[in-house]
Amino acid sequence: MVLGELGGRIARAIQQMSNATIVDENVLNECLREITRALLQADVRFELVRDTQTNIKNAVNLDRLATGYNKRNIIQQAIFNELCKMLDTEKPSFTPKKGKTSVVMFVGLQGSGKTTTCTKYAHYYQKKGWKPALVCSDTFRAGAFDQLKQNATKAKIPFYGSYVESDPVQIAIEGVARFKEENCDLIIVDTSGRHKQEAALFEEMRQVSEATNPDLAIFVMDGSIGQAAYDQAQAFKQSVAVGAVIVTKMDGHAKGGGALSAVAATKSPLIFIGTGEHMHEFEVFNVKPFVKRLLGMGDLSDLIDRIQDVGPMDQQPYHTQPEHMQKLLEGNFTLRIMYEQYQSMLKMGPMGQCRVDAKRPGKGKPSKCRVDAKRPEKGNPSKDEMLHELDDIDPKLTESRTMRIARGSGRQVAEVIEMLDEYKRWANSWRSKMKGFLKIPKKGGMSSLSSYMNIQNISKVFPPQMMKQIGGMIGLQNLMKQNRLQ
Numbered sequence: 001m002v003l004g005e006l007g008g009r010i011a012r013a014i015q016q017m018s019n020a021t022i023v024d025e026n027v028l029n030e031c032l033r034e035i036t037r038a039l040l041q042a043d044v045r046f047e048l049v050r051d052t053q054t055n056i057k058n059a060v061n062l063d064r065l066a067t068g069y070n071k072r073n074i075i076q077q078a079i080f081n082e083l084c085k086m087l088d089t090e091k092p093s094f095t096p097k098k099g100k101t102s103v104v105m106f107v108g109l110q111g112s113g114k115t116t117t118c119t120k121y122a123h124y125y126q127k128k129g130w131k132p133a134l135v136c137s138d139t140f141r142a143g144a145f146d147q148l149k150q151n152a153t154k155a156k157i158p159f160y161g162s163y164v165e166s167d168p169v170q171i172a173i174e175g176v177a178r179f180k181e182e183n184c185d186l187i188i189v190d191t192s193g194r195h196k197q198e199a200a201l202f203e204e205m206r207q208v209s210e211a212t213n214p215d216l217a218i219f220v221m222d223g224s225i226g227q228a229a230y231d232q233a234q235a236f237k238q239s240v241a242v243g244a245v246i247v248t249k250m251d252g253h254a255k256g257g258g259a260l261s262a263v264a265a266t267k268s269p270l271i272f273i274g275t276g277e278h279m280h281e282f283e284v285f286n287v288k289p290f291v292k293r294l295l296g297m298g299d300l301s302d303l304i305d306r307i308q309d310v311g312p313m314d315q316q317p318y319h320t321q322p323e324h325m326q327k328l329l330e331g332n333f334t335l336r337i338m339y340e341q342y343q344s345m346l347k348m349g350p351m352g353q354c355r356v357d358a359k360r361p362g363k364g365k366p367s368k369c370r371v372d373a374k375r376p377e378k379g380n381p382s383k384d385e386m387l388h389e390l391d392d393i394d395p396k397l398t399e400s401r402t403m404r405i406a407r408g409s410g411r412q413v414a415e416v417i418e419m420l421d422e423y424k425r426w427a428n429s430w431r432s433k434m435k436g437f438l439k440i441p442k443k444g445g446m447s448s449l450s451s452y453m454n455i456q457n458i459s460k461v462f463p464p465q466m467m468k469q470i471g472g473m474i475g476l477q478n479l480m481k482q483n484r485l486q
């Protein structure tokens with residue numbers, strides 16, 4: 001059973017319980033039975049399911065609830081808490097520190113996605129301004145080094161490996177030493193895949209671990225292996241000090257239960273999930289937002305968290321902060337958001353510059369590309385000069401203020417005026433796109449068809465990457481509901 005299906009079944013069970021006229025022991029038991037069935041079919045270990053069921057019953061205790069208590073909410077909350085508890089080890093994983101060398105070793109079954117995930121992990125930190133490096137100590141699988149080399153080259157990440165050395169321990173030692181010398185702050189060691197019966201390979205993995213003394217060993221598991229994950233995870237845990245788990249292939253027919261079981265077996269936190277074969281298909285895992293999404297309860301804080309994963313904290317786009325995101329969704333476009341769009345355009349390189357320029361309102365011609373992309377450096381006053389106006393929904397500059405900004409930023413007055421005209425075009429275009437999408441629902445709410453069309457249209461306005469972070473159409477719908485915009 002895929003994860004979405006598991007979430008859907010649990011959500012339906014909760015809904016049915018909520019629809020009952022009176023919530024009594026029978027209704028609660030039926031709800032719990034359905035949740036149990038869904039979890040077992042998703043391949044969650046029986047013991048885990050049994051404990052969950054008992055804990056929910058203990059937490060609710062209908063007999064002791066005085067009248068006046070909202071039993072539905074209490075049950076819902078108890079179910080939510082228990083699902084979170086399943087995935088939450090309450091033990092934070094080791095977090096590497098930027099600028100200080102950390103060694104992270106990846107272990108896991110054959111084909112679980114270690115090599116792919118190593119590069120995704122390196123790329124994730126590289127985007128945040130780290131200096132990661134990859135070491136291929138997988139001498140077992142022919143082609144493993146070539147695969148890592150290819151991925152690393154594509155992501156412009158330094159790598160180390162050997163076609164001639166057959167001792168993985170030796171390669172790991174040399175690679176780690178080399179990258180320590182080069183002051184890399186995140187050295188990632190990929191190891192060969194192994195199965196719990198392969199004692200020799202387990203011994204080899206232990207030796208690599210002993211020789212490199214990693215700060216963190218990450219167990220990578222394929223989300224589709226279901227219950228088998230429990231035994232495998234335990235076998236790995238017994239040989240090396242697994243400190244975190246990454247579950248891959250959550251995009252496919254992943255049995256959600258595997259993820260839950262692996263977390264329970266290693267008692268190590270799940271830190272990322274792989275959601276596809278490509279580099280960017282990799283998400284930070286946070287328990288509460290994940291369970292909320294699973295149950296169709298996405299919220300704005302989840303969205304913000306997920307967008308914030310994209311870049312370094314100190315370079316976080318302002319518009320991803322709750323109040324600004326809210327403004328954006330309501331059709332208000334500020335100067336600060338425009339400023340950030342330009343900044344990210346510059347960071348994206350020529351491709352991105354052209355892409356964003358093509359979206360500029362009223363300026364579709366590609367020939368304008370170069371000039372416009374350079375605008376923040378050449379034409380626009382610096383951000384600091386305009387602090388007061390940056391977050392105004394409709395900034396109006398007096399003549400003297402315009403002159404002061406021009407003087408302070410070393411620009412021509414005409415450039416400041418041109419920038420404001422540019423801003424107005426952006427703002428008008430955004431407003432007209434969002435207008436009509438966000439109609440206040442009439443009494444009784446919108447029809448489901450018009451509501452669907454609305455979400456469809458809004459989804460077109462958001463860049464695909466942002467839509468993905470929101471959790472697609474369903475995520476957007478939940479977000480709008482949560483913020484009473486639908």
Ligand SMILES: Nc1nc2c(ncn2[C@@H]2O[C@H](COP(=O)(O)OP(=O)(O)OP(=O)(O)O)[C@@H](O)[C@H]2O)c(=O)[nH]1
Pocket residue numbers: 108109110111112113114115116117138141144147191192193194248249250251252273274275276277
């Ligand atoms: N759909 C999907 N495929 C993935 C994901 N992660 C990895 N893969 C694919 O899974 C396959 C195996 O991935 P590898 O990275 O080679 O696995 P490995 O664990 O290094 O393999 P061994 O070295 O043989 O143990 C490849 O085809 C990857 O593209 C994911 O999150 N989603």
